[in-house]
Structure formats: C-alpha cells, structure tokens
Amino acid sequence: MAASTNLKSWIASANDRGTDFPLANLPYGVFTHANTTRIGVAIGDQILDLQSCAGEGLLASLPAAVVDACTATALNPLMALGAEFWSALRGRVTELLHESAGPEIQRSAAAMLVPQRDAMMRLPAYIGDYTDFYASIHHATRVGKLFRPDNPLLPNYKYAPIGYHGRASSIVVSGTEIRRPSGQTKPQQATEPTFGPSKSFDYELEAGIFIGPGNVMGESIPIAEAERHIFGLCLMNDWSARDVQSWEYQPLGPFLAKNFATSISPWIVSMEALAPYRVAMSPREEGDPVALAYLTSATADRDAIDLTLEVYLQSTQMREQKMQAERVSGGNLRDLYWSIRQLVTHHASNGCNLRAGDLLATGTISGPEEGSEGCLLEMKHRREPLRLPTGEVRAFLEDGDEVTFRAFAQCEGLPRIGFGVCSGLVAGS
Ligand code: MN
Numbered sequence: 001m002a003a004s005t006n007l008k009s010w011i012a013s014a015n016d017r018g019t020d021f022p023l024a025n026l027p028y029g030v031f032t033h034a035n036t037t038r039i040g041v042a043i044g045d046q047i048l049d050l051q052s053c054a055g056e057g058l059l060a061s062l063p064a065a066v067v068d069a070c071t072a073t074a075l076n077p078l079m080a081l082g083a084e085f086w087s088a089l090r091g092r093v094t095e096l097l098h099e100s101a102g103p104e105i106q107r108s109a110a111a112m113l114v115p116q117r118d119a120m121m122r123l124p125a126y127i128g129d130y131t132d133f134y135a136s137i138h139h140a141t142r143v144g145k146l147f148r149p150d151n152p153l154l155p156n157y158k159y160a161p162i163g164y165h166g167r168a169s170s171i172v173v174s175g176t177e178i179r180r181p182s183g184q185t186k187p188q189q190a191t192e193p194t195f196g197p198s199k200s201f202d203y204e205l206e207a208g209i210f211i212g213p214g215n216v217m218g219e220s221i222p223i224a225e226a227e228r229h230i231f232g233l234c235l236m237n238d239w240s241a242r243d244v245q246s247w248e249y250q251p252l253g254p255f256l257a258k259n260f261a262t263s264i265s266p267w268i269v270s271m272e273a274l275a276p277y278r279v280a281m282s283p284r285e286e287g288d289p290v291a292l293a294y295l296t297s298a299t300a301d302r303d304a305i306d307l308t309l310e311v312y313l314q315s316t317q318m319r320e321q322k323m324q325a326e327r328v329s330g331g332n333l334r335d336l337y338w339s340i341r342q343l344v345t346h347h348a349s350n351g352c353n354l355r356a357g358d359l360l361a362t363g364t365i366s367g368p369e370e371g372s373e374g375c376l377l378e379m380k381h382r383r384e385p386l387r388l389p390t391g392e393v394r395a396f397l398e399d400g401d402e403v404t405f406r407a408f409a410q411c412e413g414l415p416r417i418g419f420g421v422c423s424g425l426v427a428g429s
Helices: 050-055 064-069 076-081 083-097 103-110 137-147 223-229 242-248 271-277 316-320 340-348 377-381
Strands: 028-033 036-043 046-049 113-115 130-133 163-165 171-173 182-185 194-197 205-211 230-237 262-264 308-314 326-332 359-361 402-409 417-427
Touching: 028 046, 036 050, 046 050, 046 083, 064 076, 064 083, 076 083, 083 103, 083 271, 137 377, 163 340, 182 242, 205 308, 205 340, 223 230, 223 340, 230 271, 230 340, 230 402, 230 417, 262 417, 271 402, 271 417, 340 359
Parallel strands: 130 359, 171 262
Antiparallel strands: 028 036, 036 046, 046 113, 130 163, 182 194, 205 230, 205 359, 230 262, 308 326, 308 402, 402 417
C-alpha cells in the first residue's frame, strides 16, 4: 500500500498529528506483558501483538515462515527471512489496522492490542555482533580539530568508512540506567595515569542499522544489494568516557571508553516505512576523491534518508523543578559522508560474514552548523558553553542527567513517522 496522508487507522491514537507511530510506520519491537514476551508492532499508543495474531489465524494468508517468525521472542528469525517476507507481513498488518478493515477484523485485531504504557520493552533481537562507524564528516572534523587543529581528517577518511568492533553484551534497551564508568585517565599535565570515575562522560547520537539476511563467510555484499541486507533502523546512544578514550585509543582504537554500555531504542523502523523519505547523498566537496568502485552506488540520488534527529537533556535540578527536558542539539541522517548502503558493503567487502540481528551503527551524527553537534565533546568549539534552563552549565554529563534521543521523518504530503525514544539516565559511579 502506498504511503499517503489518507492512510488512516481505526485506532484513533494512530491518527493523532504528533504520534510517532501512524499506520505508515509500523515499527517492530519485542515486549513483555502479562508475563510473556512477544513480538509486536507499534501503532499509535498501542502495540499489536503479532504472536497472538499468528495464534488466532489473523496472519493465515502469509507464508508459514512469516507466521512462525512472529511467534518467536526476538526478531532474528523474521530478520533472516528477507524483504519480500517483511513486505508481505507489513501489507497484512496494514490491512488489519486500516480504517477500511471490516468490523469482524477490527473486533479480532482489537483483542490483540496491548497499551504501550502496560508493556515493558525488551531488546528487539539477539545481537551477535556490533560495529560502530564514523560516517559523519562533520563529527570527524570537529573531533579531529581538537587533537590536530591543522589536519583534522586523517588521509583514509574520504576513501574508507572507518569503524571499530564494539561490544554486544552491554547493549541495553532505552530506559536502562547507565552507571558512570571508571577507568584509567591521564590529564595532559600529569606524568602518570590514575584510575577512577570518568570525569568527561558523553553521549553520541547515532542511528543503529539492524542486519536482515546475512552473507556467507568469504563472500561480499555488492553495493546494489546492500539494502536487501538491512531490516531497519533504530536510535542508538554510544555512551563514551572521553578522558578514558583519549588515553587508551592509540594505537588500536576505542576499547573500555565505550564498551561498558550502549543504549538503543526498542522500535525498529523498516526500510519500507522509510522509503518515501529517501533523498540524495550530499555531494562530495570539490577535490574529494571519488569513491572506489565497490563503494560507488548507482542510486546515490536516493541513498540518504531525510531523518531529523534530536538530543534532549534533563538534569536532576530540572526534574525536581518539573522542567521539561531541554533540546540541546539536532542533526539529520542525510548529512552523513557515507551512506548506510556503503557501510554494509564495506563491512562485508573482505568476506566478513554479517548475520541476522547484527547491529551496525553510523557513528555520531553531526551537521555542519553550531547546534547540530551529536555529542558534548564537539560543543567545545562553541563560543559559549551549553547552558540549561536552570542556569547549570554542561561540559560533560553529570550524575542524574537523563539523555533522550528522538527522530522523525516528515515531508510535504506525507505523514510524519517517528522512532520513539532512546533514553538513559546517568547513575553515579
Ligand atoms: Mn560512536
């Protein structure tokens, strides 16, 4: 069914102007309700329980593999099936929830709804491996300038998507408290490092990319096929201890500064839902090298996604004074130097096997202008420090700060679709 503003549901909250989850979205997640864990689809302020839909025969028109996958307690089996199967399921869920559904279907499907406020969201998949990239040239440049003012970008940046292997065991779902990590740090003036709680604790605004069908080890993924291996996107916070990072990162890259916790949003927005919001990649600057052949896409005119991302911060003081979280920055996924297609292809270009449920992340998403920094570290370039409505100043996160990411796609003639939230509160060390 084509996306249009007329895509109305019989579920009233799905037609609310501000909802993240209209009928055009239908993101997948895993939730626990009444002591059972199930796969569901977000619709307005409700969740459509797909396991119950499968059990009651509401998905009987679909291939058996899809029905089976809907009864799992993680999305990996559905992710492994591939785009035709996802599309068939999305089509059927759209039929069930569309305002034109007959009274009998509406009655049956209504019995499969769980209010989101009564459900506990889980990690959406078993994440076998997690890789973080560095795809925003604006982030790489601002961070590089702090260390190398005359030469912020290293010579490989415009040739290869830079990344590192992260830690899957410490990926947690939005809402999980994040304990301030301890580690080795060595201030520039000090002669020796000391061990203790990080004093420059930061967030990184990122998008997560969930892999669908994988590739056989030893085989690569051609750029034209890369998006067939993507199940969908979520929000991600790659919490970072900058003081630990600056001491440990050479020569092998990030390690303990980042592997203690990574938060993701519980809902995965499908590539099909995002299809109407595709736009051209930002043109490379004059003088930049052209991408090597294996990274050159024939569809660069629609390889980016026009997705607005926002960072909100609420301190303990703000919470006590009943102040709303403050929007402290915002960027757009279209500003990346490397597309999500290029990230997938580059990752598998040496024959590395990706598997269903693997998580790739874009790296901090920043734009060119002040106000679009995807982490606090980059705000060191501002003339004025970040000031909260209470008058508090933030160079880095304090205990009690809650960081919340939001994202939405919106354009003329199309409904707004959102990602829900990815949030985490900083607990003491
Ligand atoms: Mn990162």
